[in-house]
Amino acid sequence: MFFSMSDRCSCGQAVDESGPNLAKEILKKKLGIVLEIKCIPDEQKIIELELVNGSSRADIILTTGGTGFSPRDVTPEATKAVIEREVPGFPLAMLLTSISKTPYAVLSRSSSGIRDNCLIVNLPGSVKGSVECFSTISQTLRHAVQLLRGRNDHGSSLTSKSKVSTSNVADRPRESEWPMIPVAESQDIVMRNILVSTKEEVPISLNLFGRVVASDVSSVDPLPPFRASIKDGYAVLSSDGKGSRKVLKSLTAGMSAGGDLVLSNGECVRVNTGGPLPTNADAVVQVEDTKLLKSSSDGEEIEIEITTAPKPGQDIRPVGNDIGLNEIVLNKGDPITPIELGLLATIGITNVPVFRLPKVSVLSTGNEVVEPGVELRPGSIRDSNRITLLSLLRGHHFPTYDLGIAKDEPDDLLSHLIKGLESSDIILTTGGVSMGERDYLKAVITEDLRATIHFARVNMKPGKPTTFATCCWNGKMKMLFCLPGNPASATVSFHLYVLPALRAIAGFQEPFPKTITVRLGFDIKKLDVRPEYRRVILDWNQSDGIPLAKTTGDQISSRLMSWREANCLLILPSNTEVKSEIKKDELLKGLIVGPI
Numbered sequence: 222m223f224f225s226m227s228d229r230c231s232c233g234q235a236v237d238e239s240g241p242n243l244a245k246e247i248l249k250k251k252l253g254i255v256l257e258i259k260c261i262p263d264e265q266k267i268i269e270l271e272l273v274n275g276s277s278r279a280d281i282i283l284t285t286g287g288t289g290f291s292p293r294d295v296t297p298e299a300t301k302a303v304i305e306r307e308v309p310g311f312p313l314a315m316l317l318t319s320i321s322k323t324p325y326a327v328l329s330r331s332s333s334g335i336r337d338n339c340l341i342v343n344l345p346g347s348v349k350g351s352v353e354c355f356s357t358i359s360q361t362l363r364h365a366v367q368l369l370r371g372r373n374d375h376g377s378s379l380t381s382k383s384k385v386s387t388s389n390v391a392d393r394p395r396e397s398e399w400p401m402i403p404v405a406e407s408q409d410i411v412m413r414n415i416l417v418s419t420k421e422e423v424p425i426s427l428n429l430f431g432r433v434v435a436s437d438v439s440s441v442d443p444l445p446p447f448r449a450s451i452k453d454g455y456a457v458l459s460s461d462g463k464g465s466r467k468v469l470k471s472l473t474a475g476m477s478a479g480g481d482l483v484l485s486n487g488e489c490v491r492v493n494t495g496g497p498l499p500t501n502a503d504a505v506v507q508v509e510d511t512k513l514l515k516s517s518s519d520g521e522e523i524e525i526e527i528t529t530a531p532k533p534g535q536d537i538r539p540v541g542n543d544i545g546l547n548e549i550v551l552n553k554g555d556p557i558t559p560i561e562l563g564l565l566a567t568i569g570i571t572n573v574p575v576f577r578l579p580k581v582s583v584l585s586t587g588n589e590v591v592e593p594g595v596e597l598r599p600g601s602i603r604d605s606n607r608i609t610l611l612s613l614l615r616g617h618h619f620p621t622y623d624l625g626i627a628k629d630e631p632d633d634l635l636s637h638l639i640k641g642l643e644s645s646d647i648i649l650t651t652g653g654v655s656m657g658e659r660d661y662l663k664a665v666i667t668e669d670l671r672a673t674i675h676f677a678r679v680n681m682k683p684g685k686p687t688t689f690a691t692c693c694w695n696g697k698m699k700m701l702f703c704l705p706g707n708p709a710s711a712t713v714s715f716h717l718y719v720l721p722a723l724r725a726i727a728g729f730q731e732p733f734p735k736t737i738t739v740r741l742g743f744d745i746k747k748l749d750v751r752p753e754y755r756r757v758i759l760d761w762n763q764s765d766g767i768p769l770a771k772t773t774g775d776q777i778s779s780r781l782m783s784w785r786e787a788n789c790l791l792i793l794p795s796n797t798e799v800k801s802e803i804k805k806d807e808l809l810k811g812l813i814v815g816p817i
């Protein structure tokens with residue numbers, strides 16, 4: 222994250238060059254991702270506020286400017302006011318570099334420190350000075366972040382004895398402590414916190430199906446690898462024109478190329494579609510354009526007549542006609558569908574560079590939740606969420622780990638979560654995230670796992686208590702999506718948050734569901750106070766080409782039947798004084814979430 226301190230830039234009188242320039246350096250050196258570049262006036266309180274906000278989101282904040290002697294240069298003062306621990310080494314290292322270039326370097330007042338496990342470093346304001354100083358410290362930044370993340374990382378030391386208190390229900394908050402944020406903002410937060418995509422080499426196999434290519438892939442062999450016939454017929458010399466030919470032999474598909482065979486005038490060789498040709502043959506005549514003149518007693522062709530004069534090149538596929546040697550066949554970012562797999566199989570490579578797939582654990586929570594197929598005892602309900610989510614993940618080719626069902630008890634939740642952290646990159650849970658007296662999940666992930674909850678309430682129906690957190694476990698970042706227990710809600714949140722995040726990590730360049738325009742096929746008498754994601758079935762059989770959205774019935778969050786056959790989430794606005802209903806035939810936006 223970069224903050225450039227400048228009154229002139231912040232009010233638009235000048236353009237900030239240092240921030241964007243350093244961002245380029247970061248990307249060039251592949252040091253990380255740049256969350257934000259911001260221009261801030263030289264006002265100490267404003268800078269402090271931005272540093273406080275930024276430090277809750279970023280691993281590093283680099284500031285540029287405001288470190289000199291002018292009365293309005295207050296960046297070091299703002300930094301010192303917010304940091305919890307000073308890091309004097311960075312300003313010292315930068316000073317040592319700069320002073321070897323100019324004695325005026327001693328006039329810099331740069332500061333550096335740590336707040337909220339985020340490193341803040343003041344750099345000078347000039348493009349040249351900021352790059353110089355940044356280069357001095359850049360090689361240590363990655364290690365610094367690892368050390369800071371490690372402070373929150375106690376994976377190996379944690380036991381499954383939770384610290385969360387289960388007493389004093391009377392003390393529970395009567396209002397959620399979490400702000401309700403808009404869907405777009407929450408999706409943004411998830412995308413800013415996704416795990417870094419990494420590459421791996423995967424041998425040509427069905428395991429590549431559904432993956433995304435991580436760097437351009439070129440052919441090692443041309444296709445066809447030899448000059449090949451396009452027809453079943455005879456390889457000839459076109460200069461011989463039409464008329465009779467002596468049939469030398471047969472060169473059928475799979476035989477070694479006919480390089481050693483040379484035709485003389487008046488000769489031909491029988492060839493097959495896709496088969497090799499004699500070196501000097503320059504045309505193929507299909508069987509249909511020939512007549513048999515003479516054959517042997519054992520049924521072999523001896524002489525044929527060509528009825529139409531062949532043209533040079535006729536029915537011959539030159540070497541590399543379909544795929545040239547070293548031709549780029551797939552580009553970085555291309556999803557591997559059956560066709561891409563076919564292409565990869567044919568071009569002579571053995572391994573394909575693809576983005577690694579994150580492994581996802583799925584956990585159901587709830588004292589009432591029992592395995593499918595078992596007899597219900599009073600108050601129990603069968604687990605439908607876990608199998609739905611596991612199969613959705615499988616349908617999108619993500620490797621999964623089944624964590625089973627955890628009781629609404631902190632120790633049990635914690636031990637299941639630890640198993641998930643040890644076996645996967647991402648954990649999906651359902652249930653236990655609302656206001657219930659046994660909804661302990663958020664407390665366990667913050668107090669025991671010391672995870673950071675980024676949001677825990679979203680203004681949407683269904684899916685309001687959707688919770689997203691990240692934590693560091695044995696040196697690795699993990700993502701936790703705690704979805705509501707209601708089955709329709711869990712699945713809507715899966716499509717809006719989980720799947721886009723997984724797809725982004727897996728390299729998909731367009732990870733979100735496609736938005737289309739649909740025509741409402743029924744009346745909506747009363748809009749909800751929250752923006753709503755209605756499960757609908759699209760009927761494409763419409764004269765104007767706009768699909769008709771057909772209802773799936775009652776949309777109560779518990780009703781999984783509202784997802785039956787649904788392939789679209791209709792986006793309904795929230796109820797306002799101006800608009801409280803929507804009439805049939807109105808055009809609305811919908812998200813494609815199933816086969817259409």
Ligand SMILES: Nc1nc2c(c(=O)[nH]1)N[C@H]1C(S)=C(S)[C@@H](COP(=O)(O)OP(=O)(O)OC[C@H]3O[C@@H](n4cnc5c(N)ncnc54)[C@H](O)[C@@H]3O)O[C@H]1N2
Pocket residue numbers: 585586587589590602603604605606607651652653654655656657660683684685686704705706707708710778779
């Ligand atoms: N006082 C409030 N109560 C509720 C609020 C609220 O804001 N204030 N929000 C409601 C909303 S919205 C939702 S959604 C639910 C979400 O609740 P939880 O995530 O805490 O889920 P549970 O309470 O554990 O379960 C809700 C519901 O779902 C059933 N369930 C749970 N797991 C499964 C499963 N694996 N398979 C099938 N069904 C499952 C569970 O039995 C409950 O019926 O909270 C509202 N309450």
Ligand code: MOO
Pocket residue numbers: 681682683684685686705707710778779
């Ligand atoms: O938000 Mo809840 O998911 O309405 O049932």
Ligand SMILES: [Mg+2]
Pocket residue numbers: 652653654655656657660706
């Ligand atoms: Mg609950």
